[in-house]
Amino acid sequence: MSGSSCLPCEMEHAEEAAVVFRDDLWACEVVPGFDVPGWFVLRVRRHALRIGGLTERELATYGRRLRDLVDSVTEVTCAPATYTLVFGEANPHFHALIAARGDDVPEDRRMAGILRQREDRRDRERALALVPAVARAYHRRALVESK
Template sequence: MTTTGCYTCDREAEFDQLPPRERIAYDEHWRVVHATGSGLLGWLVLVPRRHVMELAELTDAEAAGLGAWQVRLARVLAAELDAPKTYVAEFGEAPGYHLHFHVVPRPRALDQSLRGPGIFGLLGRGDDEQVGAEDRDDLAKRLAARLTS
């Protein structure tokens, strides 16, 4: 249950207790998490560490870090998951969430119907179709190691 009405901010308030999948990497402006409800291992979400609703509201420092994080994440996903392409998307329409960016690996063997915008067919999965917490935590630790080396 959220206390501020913003899921992302409520998770940030619990930062020290977050599992590996919810703090893969971070700096003073951004935090990298593995998406919940995803049927694709490696579906990452890049979230600002302060409450911000629109891209135009980012500070210059946050904006500068945004591009660097997107490239760094694409590189580690390619290396760890053999994903030759990474999609980046921001829609900001979900109630209860502030600005966030999907950073999604596109594996070589992905079904053709799930390429491009079709990849979002792998999000919003039920418990029996989504990547489990243990697998997300295992990947989070591997990605964190790559990001700090």
């Protein structure tokens, strides 16, 4: 699929400052348009449509990547809640939005309202500033599991 028609595919060309990790199957980045501090996108690296398009190997590794990423984001942001959202409508390439929710988020912006933060809390500089700490926390978890 051409990069111009698939935002998750376009992330293969993301600036290094936005990349939390990349392995042969999965990647995690701060994505333009969703660059709220504490928000990250976990995506399968090849163009696979929705969860049904994942291979057995991708399925077998997804849970571990997701758990390690959510734990890392929660640790770094000290968020009382970290959401995982998967829609697949606008961008059917399989991906999940990991969204940390701080204590400062008002009630109407929690749970299903979390996506309303996309416009009023976007701050690319602050979002990218979290990448190194989340990457360190993620890699520390991945090393523990590989032993």
